[in-house]
Amino acid sequence: MRNSYYVSEEELKKQREIMEEIARENRGKEVYYHIETYGCQMNVHDSEKLAGMLEEMGYKYTEDLEKADVLLFNTCAVREHAEVRVLGRVSQIKELKNRNPNLIIGISGCMMQEKHIVEAIREKYPHVDIVFGTYNIYKFPELLWQALNSRVQVIDVIENTQNVIEGLPIRRDSNLKAWVNIIYGCNNFCTYCIVPYTRGREKSRRPEDIIAEVKELAEKGYKEITLLGQNVNSYGKDLGGDINFAKLLYMLNDIKGIERIRFMTSHPKDISDELIYAMRDLDKVCEHLHLPVQAGSNKILKRMNRRYTREHYLEIIDKVRANIPDIAITTDIIVGFPGETEEDFLQTLDLVERVRFDGAYTFMYSKRAGTPAASMPDQVDDEVKKDRLIRLIELQNKISLEKSAELKGKVVEVFIEGVSKRDPNKLTSRTRTNKVVHFIGDESLIGKLANVKITETKAWTMQGELVEVLR
Ligand code: 5AD
Ligand code: SF4
Numbered sequence: 001m002r003n004s005y006y007v008s009e010e011e012l013k014k015q016r017e018i019m020e021e022i023a024r025e026n027r028g029k030e031v032y033y034h035i036e037t038y039g040c041q042m043n044v045h046d047s048e049k050l051a052g053m054l055e056e057m058g059y060k061y062t063e064d065l066e067k068a069d070v071l072l073f074n075t076c077a078v079r080e081h082a083e084v085r086v087l088g089r090v091s092q093i094k095e096l097k098n099r100n101p102n103l104i105i106g107i108s109g110c111m112m113q114e115k116h117i118v119e120a121i122r123e124k125y126p127h128v129d130i131v132f133g134t135y136n137i138y139k140f141p142e143l144l145w146q147a148l149n150s151r152v153q154v155i156d157v158i159e160n161t162q163n164v165i166e167g168l169p170i171r172r173d174s175n176l177k178a179w180v181n182i183i184y185g186c187n188n189f190c191t192y193c194i195v196p197y198t199r200g201r202e203k204s205r206r207p208e209d210i211i212a213e214v215k216e217l218a219e220k221g222y223k224e225i226t227l228l229g230q231n232v233n234s235y236g237k238d239l240g241g242d243i244n245f246a247k248l249l250y251m252l253n254d255i256k257g258i259e260r261i262r263f264m265t266s267h268p269k270d271i272s273d274e275l276i277y278a279m280r281d282l283d284k285v286c287e288h289l290h291l292p293v294q295a296g297s298n299k300i301l302k303r304m305n306r307r308y309t310r311e312h313y314l315e316i317i318d319k320v321r322a323n324i325p326d327i328a329i330t331t332d333i334i335v336g337f338p339g340e341t342e343e344d345f346l347q348t349l350d351l352v353e354r355v356r357f358d359g360a361y362t363f364m365y366s367k368r369a370g371t372p373a374a375s376m377p378d379q380v381d382d383e384v385k386k387d388r389l390i391r392l393i394e395l396q397n398k399i400s401l402e403k404s405a406e407l408k409g410k411v412v413e414v415f416i417e418g419v420s421k422r423d424p425n426k427l428t429s430r431t432r433t434n435k436v437v438h439f440i441g442d443e444s445l446i447g448k449l450a451n452v453k454i455t456e457t458k459a460w461t462m463q464g465e466l467v468e469v470l471r
Contacts, residue, residue: 005164005203007138012167018141019056022148026058033059034068038086039076041228041264042199043109045179046137047074050108052169053140061171065096070104070144075111077194079366083111090125097127104147106130108137110198112157116369126153133157134199138165164203176417176447178222182210182248183229188267190294191305191372192337192365195230202231204239207248211255218257223447224415225252227263233270246278253282259449260415260432264290265332269307271316280323286432287324291316292332296351297344300337303376310351317355328358328403328433335392336365336385338376345388352395358403358433359460360396364389400459404435407454411467412437414452416445439464 033054037047050072051061062068073090076082090107097103105128111117112133121128129147132140135158146154164184172178185200186193214225227248229235236243245263252261261284268291279285295301298309320327333348352360364385367374414429414437421428426438427445429452438461439452449471452464 007163007165012138012165015138015141018145019053022057022141022145029058031059031069032062032064032067033070033072034062034065035072035074036089037074038082039074039078039110041179041226042181042184042230043074043076044173045181045228046109046134047072048170048172048179049137049168050074050140051171055171056169057141057144065093066099068103070106071096072106072108075107075109077110077114077117077198077368079363080368081366083117086111087120090121090128094125094127104129104144106132106140106144106147108132108134108140110134110194113198114194114369118155118157122153122155129153131155131157135159135163138163138168164205166205166209174417175220176222176415177224177226178217179228180210180213180217180225181205181229182227182232182245182263183235186230187234188231188307189305189372191303191376192334192368194368194371197370199230202234202238204234204236206239207236207243207251210248211251214252214255214258218255221257221447223258223449224260224262225258227252227261229263230265231267231270232263233266233272233275244272244274246272246274249275249278249282249285253284258284261285262288262434266291268293268313268316271320273319276320276323279320279327286434287327288330288432288434289320289327290330290332293351293355294332294334295337295340295344296348297340298347300340300344300347303339304334304337304373310347313351314354326433328435329355330359330361330434331355331357332361332363333392334363334365335388336380338365338373338380339378340365340380340388349392349395352392352399356399356403357396358435359400360392362389362392362396397459401457404457404459404462407431407435407462408457409454411451411453412464413470414450414464416441416448416450418446419443436461437464438462439466441466445469 035047037044075086112131130143143154143156184203186196187202189196233245235245293313296310412431414431416427416429418428420426420438427441429437437452448469450469451467453467454462454464456463
């Protein structure tokens, strides 16, 4: 099996030594960190790794920015809006640095893989101490050490390498549910998308490393895992041998203690029968599929380089539902892709009506420098995009409401995740189909599976009554 991707043990040892050194210096002191995370689950999980390293170095988490000694922004480049927001935040934070000159400010993530952004930070944001990208988060201890010991801006962004890093400390946000990376990067080059440029080509983790991580999680009491990748269906293709995503699911399903397995994201062109049967047959794999369709018109799908047609997509949905009748299907949709006419958009609305998604993340097309779509002719006006987005959201909300209402009066299995933020008398839980259910119950039930009868429904959250605790 290929393992040329791996960062050398020697390099990791160096980083561990630096972590120990910083921890020694921090001993006896109260030092705090704060991380602001933008974008997808992949980024959320990268932030858990950065937090893990910071905690090893003696820093404690704080909500209070005024108290922070290290402040990180883990950024997203998928849409312009998020980029503008981050740069705005980084400008604001200058004030904080004026009040506390010892504060270390770092920026990481996908935006830092864009040359023009790094240039802008170098020129216009000298109060930023550390800049690093997506391929070298393992080097964060060394970069922090440099920043602590010199007052010049440390920029360490490397081009697409095939780095897979095992063994980083992770400070997980939850002690019941965990994100687990299985594949990094993407080979698909959808013409609107910047991810293949910021996260590089597909790199699968070795199955034995994934299994070891999940076993360790199970031993620590975790009950649910979500397997992460830009395209989990490609898992294993780059490893050689006969491992693939469905086979990985079989292996993970055998791990004692884990009750639920979820995954995201899937690409329609790679959904195999083997995967559908695995989802049908494996008791822990939840009945939820996030399957981004992006558009309903074949002309637009082609321009997006999605490599499936609307007919093919609808066939996959039929097959999935024939095998897993109660499955929830969610999607991502972009409106206003270059060349999208009203006709094309109506095809998207039509597809949404046909599939009847449980939920959809909807976006206005955002031009990303360096991607093919950015220089396509017939860019759509913002006003038109906005109008289409509103019409799409209206339709999807109506369908989401109707789909949830179908559950009223039914008894469903939920995993109890915590106390409801809105109503402290209630617990918050999720169905296998990933819908949120609130119900009255004792805190001692957190971490358990239970049957709950649905009494009231909204688009994505529901109210219920406890029927029985399962385990
Ligand atoms: N503009 C708008 N939405 C985008 N996405 C990815 N790139 C862009 C872009 N340039 C959306 C896609 C993807 C989701 C994560 O973000 O729908 O599935
Ligand atoms: Fe971007 Fe397409 Fe890859 Fe998803 S599959 S990360 S949309 S290029």
